[in-house]
Amino acid sequence: MSGSDRLENVNPQIHSTAGQRPVTAAELDNSVTDPIDAREVFDLVRDIADPEHPLTLEQLNVVEQELIEVDPASGVVQVQFTPTIPHCSMATLIGLSIKVKLERSLPARFKIDVRITPGSHASERAVNKQLADKERVAAATENGRLLEVVNQCLVPPAAAVGA
């Protein structure tokens, strides 16, 4: 992805990042049930690298905690992400990275729905359909070259380490 000469979004706006999650007394108490919440899911995806810039999805406002919903009862995790520009050709790759990261991190019983924030992309419907098709996602992650690109995105960029 870094092989292309021209960047699609040349000068992206960089946003401030959320601080560390405060640890509460209840979380340290092993007798209290502590279901996975939106903040925990956000912590899993915030440091995914943008395919184009050495920045995190959080710094580019592609992912936000407010756009993550977790329903512990049905086990459905819904993540909406906002591409930086409406014609971003990386949208599917970004969504795939989020999906792969969550599939690897969350317990297997969770259903993970990754969608584009409504109205933020020109091919919203097509990208959403592609990301929802588990068979195509499975075939994509069996493709060695594509998986390598996804894995690269899952390594936090240097910018995230200092943040």
Place this chain on the structure above:
Amino acid sequence: MIRVLDENGGLLNITNYFFFHIYIFLQIYCLATCSNHYFNTYNLFWTLIASPLFAVGSTAVTMSRKLEPVCSLSGHTDRVWQVAWDPAGRTLASCSADKTVRLWSETGAGWSCATILADGHERTVRGVAFSPSGRLLASASFDSTAAVWDREQAWECAATLEGHESEVKAVAWSRSGKYLATCSRDKSVWLWELTDDRELDFECAAVLMAHTQDVKRVSWSPVEDRLASCGYDDTVRLYRDDGDDWVTGAVLKGHSSTVWAVAWDGAGKRIASASDDGTVRIWAETQPPDQWSCVALLSGFHQRAVYDVAWCPLTGLLATACGDDAVRVFAEEPGAGDGGAPAFGLVASVPRAHGRDVNAVSWSPTERGLLASAGDDNLVKLWRVSEE
């Protein structure tokens, strides 16, 4: 619960539309006035008048039967994509992302894995199908090939069919065993003709390019050489041999997302289709040849994508495999059908049939009510539906 159902592709007819507006108006009015009196009136209106109007040609929930677990078969090391019975009902094949096909059979001690076919494919095996004679097994793989395995040679891989440009998603044998259909991510359906039964020579008889996207499933009619396919372009398409060429017939439109599976009824007169939009549609050939319409819509039952549907030729029961981990069984209600729209009721369901998505369901061709299912939890399960 509102279910909008009718025979013409799920649109409300004028009467229903009128009452729907009254219903919405009452609902808003009750909310605005916070009036218990009007709320009660509205509830009465809804139970007595409005709800039967919405239930035209539709669906009831009467759990008159039970789906009892028979056994759970473990062995696959990755998600199981499909299951298929041999025509004698004695062997069950399952295929998986672990690149293998497993053959299960019943011994004195219960069901167990008899054979593992491991060296035919380099990637996920997405689909399997037995030939009508039970001698041959075909498998479809993401490695762009289909393989044919021969029981008479101790399940050796006897032929590899190459030609598709990308992942092969499904395989199906015609009722005579003469044709094998394969479909692929490359948008095409290929028909392979078995020209030599002994040597197992296959020739490509047709390449059908009707779909505009990824083709997910192919299914032959049980009574004639007629093929149905479905896929990512939200349609079901039909093909037949017009004497010298394979032609595309009807295009069944109505689903609002990917159609994952199609299944014929035992008489070859109707088709059930299962979709990512969470519905199952029943289609009938209203004016042969090739005038098909949607005669029933099973909507509101599935919380997520429906990945498979199976129509039992012995009992007429419909089973569905769903992304919400459930297996459901529907029965056609007696009485409907002569001219009127058929009605299907949910008669049994197991909400957590598998630990994850259910990918496939398949009825035993010989034993009434015996159902196999497969899921993302790497398991194959057998169920028995109690008779009414």
